[in-house]
Amino acid sequence: MTARLLRACSVFLSRGILLLALFLTFTFAAAADVAVPQLTGRVVDQTGTLSSGAIASLDQKLRDFEAKKGSQIAVLIVPTTQPETIEQYSIRVADAWKIGRKKVDDGAILLIAKNDRHLRIEVGYGLEGALTDVNSRRIIDEVITPKFRTGDFAGGISDGVDRMIRAIDGEPLPAPARSTNFSSDLNDFGPVIPFALFASLFVGGILRTMLGRLLGSVATGGVLAALAWFMVGSAGIALAVGVIAFILAFIADLFPMATGPGTGSSRGGSWSSGSGGGWSSGSSSSDSGSFSGGGGSFGGGGASGSW
Known part of the structure; x- marks a missing residue:
């Protein structure tokens, strides 16, 4: 009787340890994912790569384009997306920020993982005809990464955003609504x-x-x-x-x-x-404290690259 009780306790204890180990594994894995930063402006730089002047200039450019076209473009610079791929992390950012107008889905995100030397253009459903996968890849390979390789991050981002704006500007989209905010x-x-x-x-x-x-x-x-x-x-x-x-x-x-x-x-x-x-x-002053996504949806369109 005593041996059977000890054996049962041993089995129960071993299973409990196994369940605890699995729980801790999943908990640590989830905690290891890089958190999606709060959307505090059209340009969010968590690496200190861009000067305040470069951020202000880029923010104004994106703000003017949104007022003219209605589409939203956001730029995010993070140190790393590890252990996730930049594609996985970019979708999480898109789901959290909801860049672009609701039901128009005309948002785009330029994401740079600086330490990983990876970047991605994430494209909303409504812009997949303008910023196609091929077009996005060309912007990355021909415009952005050549300047990144020389250390000119501000120039590469600015020129890349200019090309994104030109591509979107040619797409027939609903006119921007007059502001009621x-x-x-x-x-x-x-x-x-x-x-x-x-x-x-x-x-x-x-x-x-x-x-x-x-x-x-x-x-x-x-x-x-x-x-x-x-x-x-x-x-x-x-x-x-x-x-x-x-x-x-x-x-x-x-x-x-x-x-x-x-x-x-x-x-x-x-x-x-x-x-x-x-x-x-x-x-x-910048409107960074009041900027928010318009409810746009993303489906994984766009392209990734590295330098």
Whole structure:
């Protein structure tokens, strides 16, 4: 009886050790995979390869292209993708970032694993006709890797992105929708906010005199909303400006200096500090903190290379 019990305990213990070993193996294997970094901007460099100026220039180029075409391109530089291949890691990045517009799938990612000396262009479904596997491979072999071999990473990435942009630009895609993202448009609209506030009071004073308090306030909101739409192209910003302009015009009696066009000197002095350099830093900063993928899907199209 005692021998049988000892034998059963021995079998149970050995199986438990085996299960624990398997569990630890899978746990360590999963933990060893390189984490997908957070999408903090159109250019994410985890190696310090690119200077801040190069990142800013590249970010602006990609931002302008997205505004014009609608397609999103992102650049990611990591030290390594090991133990995964760059193809496996690139798909994980694409699934996490979702670059490109939803249902248009017009996103592309240029991924560089610097220490591995590998790179890949990952292409969304909607761009597979423009950035074909062959075309992507030519961009890598003929444009990017020759400069990488000389140590010119910034030049290789910039030239490669230029070629990607030219290829995508020739593809018939839906026109980009006008922005309705309030938070991301604040950087663009910031420099004109002081002007918008001043205009709300000044224009409101004139229109209230002509149309009465209520109609004049409504007209002021409409005029300023249309002006904001024309300047920024954002429905969200235009609506917010229209509402603020209406409220300010409606309560303009609380601001005697802005109730009519006959008080220009006091109005000018009251707003002079606000219209100066107070918003300049916002207009020059990158939108890296607010950039996000549009929901695009990827299916493994593109090409890989090495140098």
